[in-house]
Amino acid sequence: MAINFTSLYYRNPYCSEFEAEVLRCEGPNKKGEYQIILSDSAFYPEGGGQPGDRGRLGHVRVLDTRFIYDEHVHICDGSLSPGQKVRGRLDFERRFDFMQQHSGEHLLSGLAKEHYGATNVGFHINEFEMTLDFDKEISEQDALFLEDRANEIVFKNLDIDILFPEEKLLIDLDYRSKIDLSGPVRIVHIAGVDDCACCGTHVKKTGEIGLVKLVDMIKYKGGVRITCLCGRRALKDYRRLAEQAAGISQAFSLNSRELMPDLARSLDKISALEESLKKRNEELVDILSGLAKGQYLLWFDPTLDKKTQKVVAKYAAEAGLAACFSFIPLDQDGAENQFRYVFYSPEAPLDSVQKALSKAFPVRGGGRGGFFQGQVEAAYDELCAFFVQEFGPELFIWPKN
Numbered sequence: 001m002a003i004n005f006t007s008l009y010y011r012n013p014y015c016s017e018f019e020a021e022v023l024r025c026e027g028p029n030k031k032g033e034y035q036i037i038l039s040d041s042a043f044y045p046e047g048g049g050q051p052g053d054r055g056r057l058g059h060v061r062v063l064d065t066r067f068i069y070d071e072h073v074h075i076c077d078g079s080l081s082p083g084q085k086v087r088g089r090l091d092f093e094r095r096f097d098f099m100q101q102h103s104g105e106h107l108l109s110g111l112a113k114e115h116y117g118a119t120n121v122g123f124h125i126n127e128f129e130m131t132l133d134f135d136k137e138i139s140e141q142d143a144l145f146l147e148d149r150a151n152e153i154v155f156k157n158l159d160i161d162i163l164f165p166e167e168k169l170l171i172d173l174d175y176r177s178k179i180d181l182s183g184p185v186r187i188v189h190i191a192g193v194d195d196c197a198c199c200g201t202h203v204k205k206t207g208e209i210g211l212v213k214l215v216d217m218i219k220y221k222g223g224v225r226i227t228c229l230c231g232r233r234a235l236k237d238y239r240r241l242a243e244q245a246a247g248i249s250q251a252f253s254l255n256s257r258e259l260m261p262d263l264a265r266s267l268d269k270i271s272a273l274e275e276s277l278k279k280r281n282e283e284l285v286d287i288l289s290g291l292a293k294g295q296y297l298l299w300f301d302p303t304l305d306k307k308t309q310k311v312v313a314k315y316a317a318e319a320g321l322a323a324c325f326s327f328i329p330l331d332q333d334g335a336e337n338q339f340r341y342v343f344y345s346p347e348a349p350l351d352s353v354q355k356a357l358s359k360a361f362p363v364r365g366g367g368r369g370g371f372f373q374g375q376v377e378a379a380y381d382e383l384c385a386f387f388v389q390e391f392g393p394e395l396f397i398w399p400k401n
Ligand SMILES: [Zn+2]
Pocket: 102, 103, 106, 188, 198, 199, 200, 201, 202
């Protein structure tokens, strides 16, 4: 395919507003879209891995720009009249972002070829990321080297020139090319870094690319696929990651500058807690297996909190007991003889036990049927004596003092 390099988007890739004449307008198609052809245009048509531009032509929106049967077509949501002059306005923030990504791709592909003999065999930009496919594997360390070198070239702010070398010069020029082109060959030239035949839009200076950050690398078709962010995208990603780091540091009360060692310590603590919980569950299973079905369990456990007390009492009772009477200290630092209690029985009503307890001690609590909870002011020995009197030899006390 011969490409017309005289279009406005080639003459001035920084052009964001222009005037042109409407040559044709066709449509609408089934989607309600119109195909508009202009006398000239700053809208880049999708090609070479770079998406087509969007923006406005007068009052209509340009949804996409494409080459269709060798024609430069603006896909629009409204119609325009042939012969009318129209003002075009690009979504230039979006286009400049693509120019940053695309130019960054040239740096990385040139460097990968120079240092590792890896050829870029696939390239794609979308709104979120840019992927580069290489035909050879690149190690993590080598990828870091490429990232460093690419950023050094950005800092040097080198020219990115567009050249159309004569055929005889082209023969001697060592340049990268993905497809065979007829007509003049457009070379994107970064002195000392890369020469590549390319039909996309690029920035004029490497400094405009901004930060080049490789964010992912996977094995792909015998080589690797690298995901890269350039310029504003890299900044946005840095901001996103920094926000996440701040969120994690807040959630775990960590120093966000030393997140990993601090987080590792917190995760160790969680592992230790999980281990002690596992031990606790094993102890629970031990206790339950020592009990006969239909027995009553009186259980004092200072390690449980209010929430787990309920869960554990229910779990214990449903394991085959007649009932579980669970007591935990009301306040870890408070008076010794005050307990929070949970009574649970899967079948027997416990109203009479609650009533008798209220008669014997100061109690605040309530419930019905097989579930009661509340607070009681009584000593461990007094509670043991009370339950022994209620249930006699069918009572199992844990722990026994
Ligand atoms: Zn290019």
